[in-house]
Amino acid sequence: MNILYDIMEKILPFSWIEYNFMKNALLAVIIITPLFGILGTMIVNNRMAFFSDALGHSALTGIVLGALLGIADTDISMIIYAVIFAVLLNHIKRKKTLSTDTLISVFSSFSMAMGLVILSKGGNFAKYSSLLVGDILSITAREIGLLCLIFILTILYWFFGFNKLNSVALNISLAKSKNIKSNIVETSFCILMAVIVMLSIKWIGILIINALLTLPAAAGRNISSNMREYHLFSILISIFSGITGLVLSFYLGTATGPTVVIIAASIFFITLILGTLKNR
Amino acid sequence: MSETLLQIENLSVNYGHVTALIDASLEAKKGQIVSIIGSNGAGKTTLIKAILGEIKHSGKIEFTDLKYEKAQDLKIGYVPQHFNIEKNTPVSVYDMFAGYISRTPVFFRKSRKVYDFIKGRLRIFDAQDLIDKRVCDLSGGEMQRVLLAIAVTPIPNLLLLDEPVSGIDKNGMELFYKNIQMLKEKFDLAMIVVSHDFEFVRKYADYVILLDKTILKEGSFEEVSKSEDFQTIFGRDYNEYTL
Numbered sequence: 001m002n003i004l005y006d007i008m009e010k011i012l013p014f015s016w017i018e019y020n021f022m023k024n025a026l027l028a029v030i031i032i033t034p035l036f037g038i039l040g041t042m043i044v045n046n047r048m049a050f051f052s053d054a055l056g057h058s059a060l061t062g063i064v065l066g067a068l069l070g071i072a073d074t075d076i077s078m079i080i081y082a083v084i085f086a087v088l089l090n091h092i093k094r095k096k097t098l099s100t101d102t103l104i105s106v107f108s109s110f111s112m113a114m115g116l117v118i119l120s121k122g123g124n125f126a127k128y129s130s131l132l133v134g135d136i137l138s139i140t141a142r143e144i145g146l147l148c149l150i151f152i153l154t155i156l157y158w159f160f161g162f163n164k165l166n167s168v169a170l171n172i173s174l175a176k177s178k179n180i181k182s183n184i185v186e187t188s189f190c191i192l193m194a195v196i197v198m199l200s201i202k203w204i205g206i207l208i209i210n211a212l213l214t215l216p217a218a219a220g221r222n223i224s225s226n227m228r229e230y231h232l233f234s235i236l237i238s239i240f241s242g243i244t245g246l247v248l249s250f251y252l253g254t255a256t257g258p259t260v261v262i263i264a265a266s267i268f269f270i271t272l273i274l275g276t277l278k279n280r
Numbered sequence: 281m282s283e284t285l286l287q288i289e290n291l292s293v294n295y296g297h298v299t300a301l302i303d304a305s306l307e308a309k310k311g312q313i314v315s316i317i318g319s320n321g322a323g324k325t326t327l328i329k330a331i332l333g334e335i336k337h338s339g340k341i342e343f344t345d346l347k348y349e350k351a352q353d354l355k356i357g358y359v360p361q362h363f364n365i366e367k368n369t370p371v372s373v374y375d376m377f378a379g380y381i382s383r384t385p386v387f388f389r390k391s392r393k394v395y396d397f398i399k400g401r402l403r404i405f406d407a408q409d410l411i412d413k414r415v416c417d418l419s420g421g422e423m424q425r426v427l428l429a430i431a432v433t434p435i436p437n438l439l440l441l442d443e444p445v446s447g448i449d450k451n452g453m454e455l456f457y458k459n460i461q462m463l464k465e466k467f468d469l470a471m472i473v474v475s476h477d478f479e480f481v482r483k484y485a486d487y488v489i490l491l492d493k494t495i496l497k498e499g500s501f502e503e504v505s506k507s508e509d510f511q512t513i514f515g516r517d518y519n520e521y522t523l
Contacts, residue, residue: 177358
């Protein structure tokens with residue numbers, strides 16, 4: 001880790017890089033943003049933005065339940081809860097008894113309210129309120145390692161599963177006629193999403209994690225005509241917003257996450273205009 | 281005699297308390313076009329989806345391959361009734377096509393080999409120039425040709441077409457008929473076609489099934505169209521409207 005710090009100090013001639021917390025934050029941003037850029041492409045194409053939002057909201061409940069059950073590492077209970085939440089939600093969604101947005105809204109509010117009720121009862125609200133906005137400046141080296149691991153897993157999943165995932169997103173009946181196991185594809189994607197959202201929620205915060213997942217992909221989508229362009233733009237926009245947001249927030253003294261979101265949203269509007277001009 | 285590929289016996293489907301299909305039995309033979317007609321909500325799409333294994337059903341759906349004298353899962357080509365794709369979706373025809381047939385992840389790189397192969401398959405339906413177009417920008421007729429090319433790659437034993445001419449203009453329809461005829465002659469496959477278009481059914485279908493939750497009448501188009509049930513459902517003057 002120290003070697004990495006030294007390298008960063010050498011190649012980046014800025015005053016902010018002297019702080020270790022900034023180095024960690026930069027590393028985290030460099031891992032999280034491309035990850036979100038990649039994941040976002042299918043969240044947006046699959047119209048799952050609402051779903052990922054609900055996942056974020058389930059984080060609080062997972063932590064609170066873990067604390068109640070006396071689990072030492074509440075991160076574990078949070079991840080387990082989110083995975084169960086995601087799989088269950090996906091399962092009910094498939095039954096098509098309710099419209100998806102209604103269903104997700106019900107699940108999400110119920111989960112969030114449960115967490116809040118339990119928290120307020122115990123008087124621990126302040127302890128967890130940082131989870132709402134997140135704080136990337138407090139990330140540690142070990143946690144960066146964990147992010148690195150999930151990053152590699154995602155890349156592998158994307159290389160081996162992307163074609164199937166895309167086929168299912170395009171038309172489920174057609175995918176089935178080609179012998180693609182749509183249930184496995186959808187469920188595994190939900191689980192991956194749950195794990196990634198949970199591992200990054202502390203640094204990004206419940207309130208804005210969904211913006212970071214969907215904005216870069218939505219912006220990239222405006223100006224792409226195939227999957228390669230879509231991924232390239234989405235990843236580039238994500239990384240650019242992340243790094244610029246981090247540095248800007250350092251100088252302006254603002255919260256990092258929201259600063260990143262503002263930049264990503266600005267890029268979205270620019271690409272929206274560019275895309276409209278291009279298609280005219 | 282031609283070989284039976286698909287044998288359906290006493291097929292019933294329920295959606296909760298709603299019965300969509302009762303006790304339907306039919307078979308499809310190699311080189312034969314079976315056409316399913318009926319009003320909206322008669323269970324035509326349900327029947328197709330049951331064959332695809334997409335919905336729960338009772339009764340038996342058996343794919344038989346007489347060569348091996350045993351039932352086995354055959355390759356199915358399918359063209360859906362609707363292919364809804366949101367505007368601005370960054371998926372090109374190549375991306376979509378390659379997704380079904382190639383292991384090379386389409387987000388990563390365009391494989392030259394796969395690209396040329398897809399172009400060749402699209403050429404069957406005169407759709408080779410569409411390969412780099414976005415799927416969401418295709419017209420109804422173009423979309424249908426691309427979907428047909430996907431459905432016959434790899435060459436299926438059974439081709440299921442669900443109202444393939446909805447939303448297509450006159451020229452597109454003629455091209456489509458030519459394609460169906462060509463498929464029938466060129467490939468050794470059975471086709472089940474859901475259609476509202478009696479001109480098509482009369483000209484091309486070898487066997488016609490009139491469906492309204494259950495099979496009301498079956499046989500040649502001549503026979504079916506003279507039946508009481510047909511005239512109740514479509515009216516006696518159907519010719520004026522459809523031909």
